[in-house]
Structures are given as C-alpha cells and as structure tokens.
Amino acid sequence: MYRQPIKQLIERRVSEDGMVETGVKGVQLFRVTEPVRCAPAVYEPSVVAIVSGTKEAILDGKRYLYDSNRYLCCPISMPVEAGTPAASPEVPLLGVYISLDTRVMTDLAITMQNAAGAIRKPKTNPPPQQGVTLARWDDAFGDALWRLLQLMDNPADMAVLGDGRLREVYYAILRGEAGDCAKRAFGVGNEIARAIAFLSSRLTEPVTIEEMAAQVGMSRAVFHRKFKQATTLSPIQFVKAMRLNSAAVKIAAGMSVNEAAMEVGYVSSSQFSREFKRMYGQSPRQWSHTHPLPSGIR
Numbered sequence: 001m002y003r004q005p006i007k008q009l010i011e012r013r014v015s016e017d018g019m020v021e022t023g024v025k026g027v028q029l030f031r032v033t034e035p036v037r038c039a040p041a042v043y044e045p046s047v048v049a050i051v052s053g054t055k056e057a058i059l060d061g062k063r064y065l066y067d068s069n070r071y072l073c074c075p076i077s078m079p080v081e082a083g084t085p086a087a088s089p090e091v092p093l094l095g096v097y098i099s100l101d102t103r104v105m106t107d108l109a110i111t112m113q114n115a116a117g118a119i120r121k122p123k124t125n126p127p128p129q130q131g132v133t134l135a136r137w138d139d140a141f142g143d144a145l146w147r148l149l150q151l152m153d154n155p156a157d158m159a160v161l162g163d164g165r166l167r168e169v170y171y172a173i174l175r176g177e178a179g180d181c182a183k184r185a186f187g188v189g190n191e192i193a194r195a196i197a198f199l200s201s202r203l204t205e206p207v208t209i210e211e212m213a214a215q216v217g218m219s220r221a222v223f224h225r226k227f228k229q230a231t232t233l234s235p236i237q238f239v240k241a242m243r244l245n246s247a248a249v250k251i252a253a254g255m256s257v258n259e260a261a262m263e264v265g266y267v268s269s270s271q272f273s274r275e276f277k278r279m280y281g282q283s284p285r286q287w288s289h290t291h292p293l294p295s296g297i298r
Contacts, residue, residue, distance in 0.1 A: 002142030003068050008049040010094045010151055019097065022152055024162040027101040029149075033092045037138040038083035039252070040280065042243040043074040045185070047173060049137065049145060053093035057082045059132050070134040071141070073178035075100060075185035076193045077200045078131045078231065079241035096145065098169065102186065102197075108170055109187035131231045135178035144168040183232070184265030191216035192230040195223070196238075204244055204265045209235045244279050247272070248287060257284040 014020045014031040021028055040059055048055065049071040057064045057072060060079040066072045074080075087093040135141075146163035151158040174182055185193040195212045212235060213223035227235050243264040250260040261272035261284075276284050 001049045001139065002146040004144075006096070006146055006149060007094055008082070009152070010051065010096075013152065014094070022149065022162075023155060023158040024148065024166050025153075026101060027148070027166065028097045029095075030097055031094055032084045032087045033089045034083045034084075034178070035087050038081040038085070040248040041080055041082040042242060042245050042249065043078045043080050043082070043132070045075050045077065045102065047074075047098040047100065047106075047178075048095060049098070049141075050093065052095075053084070053091055055084055055095070056085045056091060057132060062232070064132055064134055066134050069137060071137055071178075072132065073135055073173060073182060074132050075105075075178075075182045076131060076196050076231075077234075079238065079245040080132065097150070098166075100170070100182075100186075105170055105174075105182065105186040106169060106190075107182045108174055110165070112174060113183065113187045123216055133178050133181040135173070135176050138143045138172075138176050141172040141176055144172040147208070156282070190220065192227055195227070196231075199239060199242065203246060204263060207239065207264060211241075236266070240275065241279075244276055247276065247284070248280065251284055251288045254288075257269040260284070 010029045010031065013181070014029050017033055019028040019030045019032055032053075040057055043057070046264060048066070050067050052068065054065055054067045055072070057066075059078060064072060084093050144165070148162065148169055151162055151165060173179065184190060195216050198215045199207055209223070210220055213220050216223065218226070224235060227233075227238070231238055235240065243266070247260040247264045247266075250263060251257060255263070256271070258269050261269050266272040273284055276282075280287060282290065
C-alpha cells in the first residue's frame with residue numbers, strides 16, 4: 001500500500017545513482033542501477049528499506065536477501081559483505097536508508113520495556129541474534145515511513161515535524177518483527193551493543209577482549225559466550241573483521257595501504273597485508289585495483 005507512493009517519490013527525487021538527503025538527519029533516499037558484487041563493508045546501526053530491486057548482505061557466511069517485502073535492521077555496528085548483484089537500469093535498486101539514533105532508540109526501547117514490565121512473560125526461547133535481522137514490511141512501518149517522506153514536499157514541515165515522524169518510524173521498528181533484536185541492542189541488557197560501540201570508537205587503538213568485557217562488567221568467559229550468541233562471531237573474529245573491513249572500504253575509496261592500516265590500528269604494514277590477504281584472497285594493493293568504491297547505498 002505504501003511502497004508504490006514511496007517508490008514514486010524516490011523516482012522523482014533521485015535522478016542519478018547515489019544517495020540524496022531528505023532533510024531529516026540520518027534519513028537518505030538512494031538509487032543504484034549497476035550490479036555490484038558483495039564486498040567488505042561496515043554497517044552502522046541502521047535500517048534499509050527497499051521499494052524496488054534486491055539487496056544482499058552476508059554475515060559470517062549467512063546470506064540475507066531483502067527486497068520490497070522485508071527490510072534489513074542492523075542495530076549494532078557489524079562487519080559484513082554487501083552488494084547489489086541484481087541492480088540494472090531496467091530494475092534499479094531504490095530505497096531508504098535510516099540511521100538509528102542511539103539516544104532516541106534507547107529512550108523508546110526502555111520506555112516500551114518499562115510499560116510492558118507488569119505483563120512481561122518469561123521467555124524460554126534463546127535470545128535473538130543482535131547483528132542483522134530481516135523484518136516484514138508491515139502496515140505500521142510503511143505508514144510511518146510514508147508520513148515522514150511526505151514532508152519532503154514542504155521544507156518547513158520537515159524542519160518542524162521531521163524528528164517526530166522519524167521517532168514514529170523508530171517506534172514501528174521496535175514494535176515490528178525486528179523489535180526483539182533492536183530492544184536487545186538499545187534497551188535494558190544491551191551490554192554487547194555497548195561493548196561494540198566502545199570498540200568502534202577505538203579502532204585505531206589496541207583493544208583487548210578483557211577491556212571490552214570490563215566495560216560491561218562481565219568475565220571474559222561470559223562475555224565471549226554472550227558476544228558470539230549476539231553476533232555469531234567470537235570477539236577476536238569481530239575485532240579483526242571490523243578493522244580489515246574498515247580498511248578495505250578506505251582502500252577502495254582511494255586511501256593508500258599504509259594509511260588505511262594505521263587508520264584501523266595496525267602498526268605493522270606487513271602484518272596488515274598478511275591478514276588482509278588471508279581474509280580476502282588478495283593483497284591490499286591488488287584489492288585497490290579490483291574493488292573501486294561504487295556510488296550509491298553503503
């Protein structure tokens with residue numbers, strides 16, 4: 001019901017491949033018309049909603065394909081592979097990128113959890129993975145997103161009402177199929193998300209697993225178990241993937257190999273090159289020639 005008018009709005013607003021601001025911080029429209037094979041990327045906390053075409057993300061070998069029926073929710077920073085292998089001028093990839101504001105999402109998640117506290121039932125199922133999840137594009141999400149994007153026709157309305165309408169989108173996400181995943185990242189018990197935020201702000205520094213565990217008051221063993229349960233990766237695998245994926249993106253964007261290595265905390269360029277080749281099957285210099293950074297959705 002809401003996808004077609006959103007698609008028409010994007011077609012009017014985005015005439016070339018790339019991303020276009022909507023007037024609300026963190027919300028962008030995008031178009032991609034060229035196929036891009038999956039390559040290393042770092043997803044920041046975000047939701048990506050597609051109205052035309054198909055996008056792909058890979059996390060720890062698991063493939064997530066999403067289109068106009070399901071949106072992707074990534075409530076914590078994650079090292080992934082991402083691409084648009086089916087995009088074409090005939091069937092362009094069109095959609096909306098929504099950055100998740102930690103302060104607003106946390107406020108909403110905790111308010112919702114407190115409101116449900118009196119009737120909360122114990123859960124016997126294992127907690128949902130926090131890293132990446134796909135959710136059905138339900139009426140509540142579609143309505144909230146369309147109400148937000150409609151404001152683009154009037155900059156004054158967007159300036160006055162935009163943040164409130166975005167909050168409605170966040171609320172729809174928390175109430176939808178991605179809700180449990182998002183609440184674990186932003187609500188009570190969000191220790192792993194906080195540890196990842198701690199790491200993400202210190203990629204240039206040597207951060208140990210003990211330091212990450214200490215940040216959230218856990219023993220190394222408990223932290224390791226809960227971290228892998230939430231992200232599918234061990235803390236060591238996660239740290240290495242975050243650093244190497246971040247470096248791969250920087251190299252593809254034109255940064256020199258030595259600069260990229262230092263930017264993500266490597267002091268030895270030879271060690272960086274060895275680990276990079278082990279991860280991606282190419283040396284950093286080979287990578288820079290074969291993986292130029294495409295325009296469009298990140």
